[in-house]
Amino acid sequence: MAGVPEVIIRLESLFSKFPGIGRKSARRIAFHLLDKERDEIIQLAKALVDLKDKVTHCPVCNHITEQTPCDICANARRDDSILCVVEDSLDVIALEKSVSFRGKYHVLGGLISPLDGIGPDDLAIDSLIKRLDNVKEIIIAINPSVEGDTTTFYLSRLLKDKPIKITRLARGIPIG
Ligand code: ZN
DSSP states (O other): OTTSOHHHHHHHHHHTTSTTOOHHHHHHHHHHHHTSOHHHHHHHHHHHHHHHHHOEEOTTTOOEESSSSOHHHHOTTSOTTEEEEESSHHHHHHHHHHSOOOSEEEEOSSOOBGGGTBOGGGTTTHHHHHTOTTOOEEEEOOOOSHHHHHHHHHHHHHHTTSSOEEEEOTTOOOOO
């Protein structure tokens, strides 16, 4: 593209792959970064690499974490017998902010969606079943949608013979 440095074009194409970022916004971000001090750019680049190197998934609940197990799983004051099952880590963060839930979580890492080729084996359902020994109650906090309802139905059926009380959060999760 005439008059546009190659590196700007490269950044634009990278930024425009982000959720909610179109080509115009991508260009605006690239120009915004151009005005930043070198130190700030290095901090940003380092944070991006750290995101990939340091953030992993908790082996117990599948929530994102920098330590294993995550701080929620490691907290002995939280109730092991109540699990709240959610779609992704954003739901955990939203619930932690909005409600005083004292149990623990299980992050599925997505929803069952046959059209997208996502089945139960692609989600953290095996690890959920493996941690049910002391669990008395499961709260399924999955937003209503075709995929959400399919996943909730699948889980309810899977758990129906176990001595566990299943509750569904009726109005979904208030995000934001
Ligand atoms: Zn955890």
